[in-house]
């Protein structure tokens with residue numbers, strides 16, 4: 176058996192197209208142009224690439240893109256003052272502070288300072304709490320992308336399915352487990368202290384791997400026909416490509432897994448592209464909710 180590929184690139188492109196239409200409709204009906212402010216502190220090369228992509232895609236969807244680049248030695252108080260300014264700016268609907276922040280800045284304090292109504296990364300405890308309560312809020316982007324892809328693979332309804340989520344981080348594992356529970360799945364979360372993870376995984380109709388361990392999940396851990404969502408992004412040496420070269424792999428041994436699974440996300444090209452698309456969708460959601468407008472279907 177060979178699994179079908181869950182094409183995150185294509186799904187993300189479709190979501191961006193829906194966001195573009197929603198933005199255009201919003202402008203026409205209410206004169207509102209959603210605005211996303213992205214704040215980058217320091218010059219981490221990976222963060223610079225992420226921010227450049229976010230800024231470009233925000234503009235491509237017809238939204239207002241506001242970019243703030245601060246030097247690495249920016250005092251925490253200065254960053255907090257900028258966030259207060261963005262919170263108060265009525266033209267800004269979403270605020271994203273690119274992580275990781277330099278070591279002298281308290282990340283938790285920064286996240287707490289963002290107005291929960293503009294927290295398009297879904298990291299503020301008010302939004303995390305809304306997921307726990309099953310109430311509408313701003314949902315973290317990567318977990319949201321995982322659920323969209325799982326629905327895509329399963330034809331929409333996930334009710335009653337057995338799910339195993341590997342990883343319990345605040346960024347990925349916990350929210351994805353809660354979102355899938357809210358979608359009426361029966362969810363088991365596993366982590367570094369869990370006993371017999373392979374056996375646990377073999378019961379999963381949907382397996383979400385978010386551990387950051389290259390190719391940890393082997394083919395014989397997977398239930399035949401299962402949906403595998405691989406969140407991991409790991410850079411490993413690739414001597415076959417030449418001296419010092421590397422390649423990206425997920426947390427799942429893809430070549431083994433694809434012979435057993437029913438559907439699987441590739442790495443790259445699976446969950447990764449969904450993250451920015453969900454950020455853009457969240458900005459439209461925030462723009463509508465802040466003005467008591469109906470949130471469009473995207």
Ligand code: NAP
Pocket residue numbers: 317341342343344345346347348365366367368369372385386387388406407408409446447448450
């Ligand atoms: P993290 O904060 O390091 O959390 C890793 C989780 O995996 C922890 O809960 C840890 O358990 C668990 N774990 C680690 N080793 C394990 C093992 N051998 N067996 C079982 N559980 C184990 O990582 P994260 O931020 O959640 O990210 C996970 C992966 O997703 C990384 O590869 C990251 O690069 C990737 N990621 C991708 C995207 C995207 O857009 N596609 C976005 C975010 C993250 P304990 O809690 O017990 O320590």
